[in-house]
Amino acid sequence: MRSLLEVNDIGLYCPQADVYIDPWRRAERALITHAHSDHARQGHGLYMAHKHSEGILKHRLGNIRLENVEYGQKIYMNGVEISFHPAGHILGSAQVRLEYKGEVVVVSGDYKITPDGVSAPFEPVKCHTFITESTFGLPIYDWKPDRTEFDALQRWWKHNAEEGICSVVFGYSLGKAQRILRNLDLTQGPVYAHGAIIEIHKAMAHTGIEFPECLPVDKSIPKENFRKALVIAPPAADTENWLRQFVPFKTAVCSGWMALRGTRRRQNAHKGFAISDHADWKGLLYAIESSEAGNILITHGYSDTLARYLREKGMQAEVLNTLYTGDAANENTEADETVH
């Protein structure tokens, strides 16, 4: 019997259903786990994604053919039962479950375990084969409670504001920015956002989920207005030219990579807050265990390491090579370009 899922040049493929999951080349039909650019690429014939991804997908990819799916809704393709389940990564993110003749495979996409107050929280899905990401698949990645990190971020902002220094915080515009807005006490001072984030919020308006209003950054704004302000921006905005308007300012980066001192210092930011939209080591192990899968396939991240660890624990685990980059492209490298 051929397997339910395989990897070919185009992507992760289900031959029975003739559909791809997050394909990296043009495909006729694509199931999209979430709207980040390494998973939702250009040029597919038909996109199927959770309904909360719609606005972002169209914002990013233009006029695509898109079918909206609800969590738990069953779709049938040539006898394969397909459903989407919350992955807790960003708004609209999903794990994709495929079932055919009693065999169940779940593709995790990107996920995190702890609820973030924005996206639908991760739900474990039982299966025979679990295909999981491993972006932070090392025991050194052990997230502190959100509250701890956001409190630290709040204190940092407050401290800067007291000295009349603008606080610029970098985080991915889809996911991280919304969490920052949800978790901080915004009455402390004015909150500005980079244009990319404002666009994202507009694109998400259809979901009915509202985010606190933030002021758009604009070259015409007098510098005094930024003295007590928090400015939220995507890592790509971390250029000398863009930052000049906030002088004096301090920068912080919100990313799981900030858990390490070395990475923190390489970013040239004053502060790093280890806040991630991915599961940490314990989170990955929790998801794997609660899937009750006998077969674990591990994609992007520390896949070799995690696979070896699981095998030593007596599980059947293998590396599955894909072209997903997880956080690596989105956060780590982009933000790296900074030269202060």
Place this chain on the structure above:
Amino acid sequence: MKRFTDLLSELDSETSVNAKTASLVRYFGEAGDADALWAIALFSGRRPKRTVSASLLRAWAAEASELPLWLFEECYHVVGDLAETIAAVLPSPLQQEEISLETAMDLLREMAGRSEEERKEKILGIWQNIPSDQRFTFNKLLTGGFRMGVSEKLIVKALARHTGLEENLISHRLMGNWDPYTSRLADLLFSENENDHISRPYPFYLAYALEETEQEPGPLHEWQIEYKWDGIRGQIIRRQGHTFIWTRGEELVNDKYPELMQMAENLPDGTVLDGEIVAFRDGRVLPFQQLQKRIGRKNVSKKMLGDIPVAYIAYDQLEHQHTDIREMSLEQRRQRLEGTVRDIAPLSAHILLSEITEVNRWEDLKVLRENCREIQAEGLMLKWKAGSYKTGRKRGEWWKWKLDPMQADAVMIYAQSGHGRRANLYTDLTFAVWDGDRLVPFAKAYSGLTDAELKTVDAFIKQNTIEKFGPVRSVKAEMVFEIAFEGISYSPRHKSGIAVRFPRIVRIRYDKKASEANTLEDLRKLIS
């Protein structure tokens, strides 16, 4: 350790000198003398000997966190810092006990006499009972190496602000081999009785590179011109019948140079000299690589003394007849120095006076500089005759004018990820040159690239890995780099048969193919 942990985190996140100084001043004010003294000791490299080996710590940390050792090692490789790796993998602490820095240091000292079991129990106990952010600090104390971007200069500045004493005075009083276990901060900083500190050296005056200035320093007759020798900067102190030889790295090296100790016995009491320790035989200075063989040895054998004798080339005098003469002009100090050396030169072949060269025109100076390589000098020194002997690196009165480095184009063939700031980024690179149709490695370098270039190289390495051997990757021989180095000599220990000194990356040669890199033969020709 909470206060100290906060200090480390502040120093870590601040880049400006002012902010760092302010953090230190605040710490000195709040911490109490005992902890403040420890902070000074740790930042200035006066850490006590390790009482637990790194391999034991790894094993214990893996055990405590229920990880297989290979996985712990892999984590260490990504983090690049043992103290941080351990802190990151340990399970949450059971208690939140507060121990002072001093207590922690005492605890480490007690460790020395204990059995392995006892040490393990003690350390695991601490890991379990202190707040998790303080574990990193504690582990740093265990593993040593406080590289926190805090220079001696910064400490001195902060202490000056904290105590109201002058920076020069503090700088002087902090020098030498005081032991943080037995010293008290007040004694160290406020003791007026210099007799307690006969071993104490003066802070070295360091020169700036002439290349870094735009203007010529002025009329040449105002300048004393000497060769810059390739050895170890050293201060020889003769006080109360005792001799102390200090290197610039504040290392006491009495044991390493018995011939200099013997020579110094002839110095009049109350004398301090500044000069260069060089390998010296048959009237010639030997290449630095020769001296290096002696530096590495704990005990110097008779054979080594015969094969690689050293001499002291004296170029300044800082104390004369028990008086600190650093405020005198160089010309006056030179007079004293000439007298001192003249008196003892007949008694020892191991002291020489640094020769002064009279040059009137810049063109002649350039010619002189070109000749340096032949006599094993690194370049020239220009010192302003009217200037006093200053503390630390000061611009304007002492200039070094080094020879242009030698260069070669080489191919990157191996890469290893860096540590600390460069963890998880392939930055330690091995370069090779052609020997026929084979590439032989000849230099390792990790400095010289900008952050952006490092990233490009890192990406290239990750995409062009041929094989992984633990932390090292062999890389497709494609990228060519221009490598500069200060010296080159034959070395039977290296695969290529040559060794270069201070190799560093000048730039990436995108315009060159691997086949256009230099050959081993080209490099051999550079050996004089």
